[in-house]
Amino acid sequence: MNKEKVYFGKEIEVMFNSDVCIHSGICVKGLPGVFNLSKRPWVDPDADTSEAIARHIDTCPSGALTYKRLDEKNSTKKEDEHA
Template identity: 85%
Template sequence: MVKEKLYYGKDIEVMFNSDVCIHSGICVKGLPAVFDLSKRPWVDPDGDTSEAIARHIDTCPSGALTYKLLDGEYSTKKEDEHA
Protein backbone atom coordinates (compact mmCIF):
# COMPACT_ATOMS: atom_id res chain seq x y z
CA MET A 1 0.00 0.00 0.00
CA VAL A 2 1.46 3.32 -1.09
CA LYS A 3 1.52 5.94 1.63
CA GLU A 4 1.34 9.15 -0.35
CA LYS A 5 0.26 12.42 1.21
CA LEU A 6 -0.70 15.55 -0.70
CA TYR A 7 -0.09 19.06 0.61
CA TYR A 8 -1.97 21.87 -1.12
CA GLY A 9 -0.50 25.34 -1.58
CA LYS A 10 -1.70 28.33 -3.53
CA ASP A 11 0.86 27.88 -6.33
CA ILE A 12 2.18 24.33 -5.84
CA GLU A 13 1.02 20.93 -4.61
CA VAL A 14 3.63 18.78 -2.87
CA MET A 15 3.32 15.01 -2.75
CA PHE A 16 5.22 12.86 -0.27
CA ASN A 17 5.49 9.08 -0.58
CA SER A 18 6.68 7.65 2.74
CA ASP A 19 7.22 4.20 1.19
CA VAL A 20 9.93 5.65 -1.09
CA CYS A 21 11.62 8.02 1.40
CA ILE A 22 15.19 7.09 2.42
CA HIS A 23 15.31 9.75 5.17
CA SER A 24 18.33 11.59 3.78
CA GLY A 25 17.11 14.80 5.45
CA ILE A 26 17.82 16.97 2.43
CA CYS A 27 14.27 18.34 2.47
CA VAL A 28 14.40 19.65 6.05
CA LYS A 29 17.99 20.85 5.82
CA GLY A 30 17.45 22.93 2.70
CA LEU A 31 14.08 24.62 3.18
CA PRO A 32 13.14 24.56 6.88
CA ALA A 33 10.29 27.04 6.33
CA VAL A 34 8.65 24.50 4.02
CA PHE A 35 9.74 21.16 5.51
CA ASP A 36 9.62 21.17 9.32
CA LEU A 37 9.24 17.86 11.16
CA SER A 38 8.28 19.64 14.40
CA LYS A 39 5.07 21.02 12.83
CA ARG A 40 1.85 19.38 11.70
CA PRO A 41 1.46 19.29 8.82
CA TRP A 42 5.22 19.05 8.34
CA VAL A 43 5.05 20.40 4.76
CA ASP A 44 4.00 24.03 4.14
CA PRO A 45 3.73 24.54 0.36
CA ASP A 46 3.29 28.27 0.95
CA GLY A 47 6.48 28.55 3.03
CA ASP A 48 8.56 29.76 0.05
CA THR A 49 8.09 30.47 -3.64
CA SER A 50 6.82 27.63 -5.79
CA GLU A 51 9.99 27.90 -7.89
CA ALA A 52 12.26 27.51 -4.85
CA ILE A 53 10.22 24.57 -3.57
CA ALA A 54 10.26 22.86 -6.98
CA ARG A 55 14.05 23.30 -7.31
CA HIS A 56 14.54 21.89 -3.82
CA ILE A 57 12.24 18.91 -4.41
CA ASP A 58 14.25 18.10 -7.52
CA THR A 59 17.21 17.43 -5.18
CA CYS A 60 15.36 14.68 -3.29
CA PRO A 61 17.54 11.60 -3.87
CA SER A 62 14.78 9.02 -3.47
CA GLY A 63 12.01 10.71 -5.42
CA ALA A 64 9.74 10.53 -2.36
CA LEU A 65 8.89 14.20 -2.86
CA THR A 66 7.23 15.32 -6.08
CA TYR A 67 5.25 18.40 -7.00
CA LYS A 68 2.73 19.88 -9.34
CA LEU A 69 2.97 23.56 -10.20
CA LEU A 70 -0.57 24.85 -10.34
CA ASP A 71 0.09 26.64 -13.61
CA GLY A 72 -0.21 23.14 -15.10
CA GLU A 73 3.43 22.01 -15.17
CA TYR A 74 4.13 18.72 -13.41
CA SER A 75 7.72 17.82 -12.84
CA THR A 76 10.24 15.95 -10.82
CA LYS A 77 13.67 14.75 -11.84
CA LYS A 78 12.78 11.15 -11.10
CA GLU A 79 9.74 11.18 -13.37
CA ASP A 80 11.58 13.02 -16.13
CA GLU A 81 14.27 10.30 -16.08
CA HIS A 82 11.64 7.60 -16.63
CA ALA A 83 9.93 9.38 -19.54
Protein backbone atom coordinates in the same frame (compact mmCIF):
# COMPACT_ATOMS: atom_id res chain seq x y z
CA MET B 1 0.09 0.17 0.05
CA ASN B 2 1.09 3.62 -1.18
CA LYS B 3 1.54 6.07 1.67
CA GLU B 4 1.54 9.23 -0.43
CA LYS B 5 0.28 12.41 1.23
CA VAL B 6 -0.56 15.59 -0.67
CA TYR B 7 0.05 19.05 0.78
CA PHE B 8 -1.96 21.68 -1.08
CA GLY B 9 -0.59 25.18 -1.59
CA LYS B 10 -1.75 28.16 -3.61
CA GLU B 11 0.87 27.73 -6.34
CA ILE B 12 2.24 24.20 -5.82
CA GLU B 13 1.09 20.83 -4.53
CA VAL B 14 3.74 18.80 -2.73
CA MET B 15 3.43 15.03 -2.60
CA PHE B 16 5.34 12.88 -0.12
CA ASN B 17 5.58 9.11 -0.35
CA SER B 18 6.80 7.73 2.98
CA ASP B 19 7.34 4.26 1.44
CA VAL B 20 10.05 5.70 -0.84
CA CYS B 21 11.74 8.11 1.60
CA ILE B 22 15.32 7.23 2.64
CA HIS B 23 15.42 9.94 5.34
CA SER B 24 18.41 11.77 3.95
CA GLY B 25 17.20 15.00 5.58
CA ILE B 26 17.90 17.11 2.50
CA CYS B 27 14.35 18.49 2.54
CA VAL B 28 14.42 19.77 6.12
CA LYS B 29 18.02 20.99 5.96
CA GLY B 30 17.58 22.87 2.69
CA LEU B 31 14.18 24.52 3.21
CA PRO B 32 13.33 24.33 6.92
CA GLY B 33 10.53 26.88 6.53
CA VAL B 34 8.73 24.55 4.13
CA PHE B 35 9.76 21.17 5.56
CA ASN B 36 9.60 21.25 9.36
CA LEU B 37 9.27 17.99 11.27
CA SER B 38 8.28 19.87 14.45
CA LYS B 39 5.07 21.17 12.84
CA ARG B 40 1.88 19.49 11.74
CA PRO B 41 1.45 19.37 8.87
CA TRP B 42 5.20 19.13 8.39
CA VAL B 43 5.06 20.48 4.81
CA ASP B 44 3.94 24.08 4.18
CA PRO B 45 3.82 24.63 0.41
CA ASP B 46 3.05 28.33 0.89
CA ALA B 47 6.15 29.04 3.02
CA ASP B 48 8.36 29.84 0.01
CA THR B 49 8.00 30.45 -3.71
CA SER B 50 6.81 27.59 -5.85
CA GLU B 51 9.99 27.95 -7.90
CA ALA B 52 12.22 27.53 -4.82
CA ILE B 53 10.21 24.58 -3.57
CA ALA B 54 10.22 22.84 -6.97
CA ARG B 55 13.98 23.36 -7.34
CA HIS B 56 14.56 21.93 -3.87
CA ILE B 57 12.28 18.94 -4.40
CA ASP B 58 14.28 18.16 -7.54
CA THR B 59 17.24 17.45 -5.21
CA CYS B 60 15.39 14.72 -3.27
CA PRO B 61 17.62 11.66 -3.75
CA SER B 62 14.88 9.04 -3.33
CA GLY B 63 12.07 10.70 -5.26
CA ALA B 64 9.84 10.56 -2.19
CA LEU B 65 9.01 14.22 -2.70
CA THR B 66 7.30 15.26 -5.92
CA TYR B 67 5.26 18.27 -6.92
CA LYS B 68 2.70 19.73 -9.25
CA ARG B 69 3.06 23.40 -10.17
CA LEU B 70 -0.21 25.30 -10.21
CA ASP B 71 1.22 28.72 -10.97
CA GLU B 72 2.10 28.17 -14.63
CA LYS B 73 -0.12 27.88 -17.68
CA ASN B 74 1.44 24.50 -18.46
CA SER B 75 2.12 23.08 -15.02
CA THR B 76 5.35 21.19 -14.46
CA LYS B 77 4.61 17.79 -13.02
CA LYS B 78 7.70 16.43 -11.39
CA GLU B 79 5.70 13.40 -10.20
CA ASP B 80 5.46 12.16 -13.81
CA GLU B 81 9.20 11.44 -13.83
CA HIS B 82 8.78 8.90 -11.02
CA ALA B 83 5.74 7.11 -12.44
